[in-house]
Amino acid sequence: MSKPKVLQIGPLSERFNRELAEEYEVSALWQQAEPLAFLRERGGQFLYMVSSARFGCSAEQLALLPNLRAICSFGVGYDPYPLQLLRERGIALSTTPDVLNDCVADLAMGLMIDSARRLSAADRFVRSGAWSSTTGFPLARRVSGKRLGIVGLGRIGEALARRAAGFAMPVRYHNRRAVEGSPYQHEPDLQALARWADFLVLTCPGGQATHHLIDAEVLAALGADGFLINVARGSVVDEAALIAALQKGVIAGAGLDVYEHEPQVPLALRELDNLVLLPHVGSASVETRQQMADLVLDNLRCFIASGQLLTPL
Structure with missing residues (x-):
């Protein structure tokens, strides 16, 4: 059985990147020489995205992801996401509240x-x-x-x-x-x-x-x-x-x-x-960052299995 395809906008921890790649077929957008060209060619393949409050995703990127259904984001911030566009397209967004x-x-x-x-x-x-x-x-x-x-x-x-x-x-x-x-x-x-x-x-x-x-x-x-x-x-x-x-x-x-x-x-x-x-380290403890990473993965698993997020925005 083929693994679900996931688009990852930016890198997170080595452990998270490894665990994500074990369960899914991951395309790392930040590793592409021409990210927008990559999305123009392959963007239609992706139903799921992983990103973070640091990287977010742009309206330009979303326009090249016509079949996207859910974004699982690392962090509680949602300002780097075009929320109105997500609502219009019915794209679900999860964050990682409470654990931090x-x-x-x-x-x-x-x-x-x-x-x-x-x-x-x-x-x-x-x-x-x-x-x-x-x-x-x-x-x-x-x-x-x-x-x-x-x-x-x-x-x-x-x-x-x-x-x-x-x-x-x-x-x-x-x-x-x-x-x-x-x-x-x-x-x-x-x-x-x-x-x-x-x-x-x-x-x-x-x-x-x-x-x-x-x-x-x-x-x-x-x-x-x-x-x-x-x-x-x-x-x-x-x-x-x-x-x-x-x-x-x-x-x-x-x-x-x-x-x-x-x-x-x-x-x-x-x-x-x-x-x-300080260099934006509010949640930067070993324990909390692992809980945040686990919650991103749990949201992704839950959405793929049921169409629902555990912690939707």
């Missing part, structure tokens, strides 16, 4: 602590030899008891709020609509939430609806004692406005795991010392 909630929430908490207590900066201070030649490292700011504003109280936001309870942090959140049954106070005005918060943490989806949601006005409302933490999508923040706010002391600092044009990070950000920069 804890890792991303852990990272957000770590960025809050690092940004306020300046752990990375203190590490650089010691490594440079400055400790022995100065009066000491500057004072930092406390985290416990500070006010936490969460933009996007979904699964990750709720996981972060639970962690904040251990730090005795009051929590409020901003969503388009209040979350029914939530114990946390809903703040419909984003600027009001920023004015109240000591830490404004972004855990919302990307896409047009949240593009540059955090602009110069929100940063000004957060103020000179406030910290911005972004574990959502780079597009949620107006990066130019953030650079200006950090340079001018409009906000105290920031912790970023995501950027507008990854993997390019502006020199202006890299030169600043009042922020922590």
